[in-house]
Amino acid sequence: MTVSPFDHPLLSGLLGDEEAARHFSVEADIAAMLDFERALAEAEAECGVIPRDAESAIVKALAAFRPDTAKLRAGVTKDGVVVPELVRQIRVAVGEPHGEFVHLGATSQDVIDTSLVLRLRQVIDHIGLLLGENVVRLTGLDLEFGNRALVAVTRMQPAIPITVADRIASWRAPLERHQVRLAEMSGRLLALQFGGAAGTLEKLGDKAAAVRAALAAKLGLADAPQWHSQRDGLAEFAGWLSLTTGSLGKFGQDVVLMAEFGPDIKLSGGGGSSAMPHKQNPVKAEALVALARFNAVQLSGMHQALVHEQERSGAAWTLEWLILPQMVVATAAALRLAAELAGQIESLGH
Incomplete structure (x- = not known):
């Protein structure tokens, strides 16, 4: 179950x-x-x-x-x-x-918090590799299609001509900044609790x-x-997770809209429909939007867990256990889906 x-x-x-x-x-x-x-x-x-x-x-x-x-x-x-x-x-x-x-x-918290940090170290290695793969794939799309034309869309209305490279930059640049943030933040996060x-x-x-x-x-x-009751490092990491899925959600949302409104994008391997066999649904792009919104909701809970009374809180600590693992898996899943989605883009622009 x-x-x-x-x-x-x-x-x-x-x-x-x-x-x-x-x-x-x-x-x-x-x-x-x-x-x-x-x-x-x-x-x-x-x-x-x-x-x-x-x-x-x-x-x-x-x-x-x-x-x-x-x-x-x-x-x-x-x-x-x-x-x-x-x-x-x-x-x-x-x-x-x-x-x-x-x-x-x-004490018990020394063991449990250090166990978490040891495991987050391995998680960060995994997430870092996935993040790098996304940057590489978007760079590849830029090299292949970057000079093609697009029409900018501002406030959901056609605006002025741009290039595919302009739009890809809005997908890739935040991920590159997240790489820098992750490397800088890891030094604070991966610390012994004793x-x-x-x-x-x-x-x-x-x-x-x-x-x-x-x-x-x-x-x-x-x-x-010791940082028994000082949870800012974990909250900062949760914020990074939400920032990352938010940036990937923007990528997913753009792909959904491009697929819906015109010939600006061609995708392979879309999802099917039980009632309409002709449909090719942008399932991975939609999932990126959902995962971004999920992490954004969970982040408020991690900020609630900053409130540890005196030297240790059982309640705030337990709240972290409920939230942080799901945020980590959501982020890894989003990075995996985004890389797969980028690989399904056969054409951009015109």
Whole structure:
């Protein structure tokens, strides 16, 4: 059973993206959380916080660890987060006398937020490749058709003569700016979350900074002060997702209108109709408009999730879980569809 079109057995073929979605699977999430616990044990042993024997026992246990997902589900129902039950199972797997050193100085939010960032790093790689493919395809259309004539349309009325290159520029230039934005923003987004119970790493004393730096290095993330209740990085990323799908939605809307109102565009592989066999519907272009509007709606929720009371919010945090994965998959799907749509354009202008 599914309640989301992004993993629906039928709709996901149009609106989903398997590569993006797999980074939000339970398997990917648990794997990233275990990476955190392994790296934490290694960092704390290096800094003299836990014994080397404890590190070895934890790393060995994690290599063979397979969680009981039924108990994890029950734990989330009770605790609101998966980490307490996950840590309990890991400590049992490590056994005495070293189990007590698992998760030392960390809190559930450290594990969950760092898992998210680790997975977003892979998502950004995927989305970045798709974004680059769109720029390349639009550049190809420009090279092939850019000198042809079009009539500009302002406020849905014919205006003055332009070239195909002028219109393609309005599709491609925002995507090129989004490439720059993504590269610049990633340095802020891909940062370790490690603060302990209330962000102060109080259990690690004067070793806190050293452990955090070592942990960040092992995970390949930026070493930054804790951001438990500071969600601007994730909201900024959500804004980027909405900007990107909005630009792709403009491309889709233009293609729909060009296909409807004249001979300015020729597409291959349009969608069929059950009642009118002669029709070739611009399905991918329409989906781009829908995905742009979807992300624009979801963005307000991510801005609501900025409001974290004091040092941690359960409600705002949960709201992020509901919204951000769908925005990511919507964006990846839009980038995939836009590249496919550009590939279906056989002719532009006249």
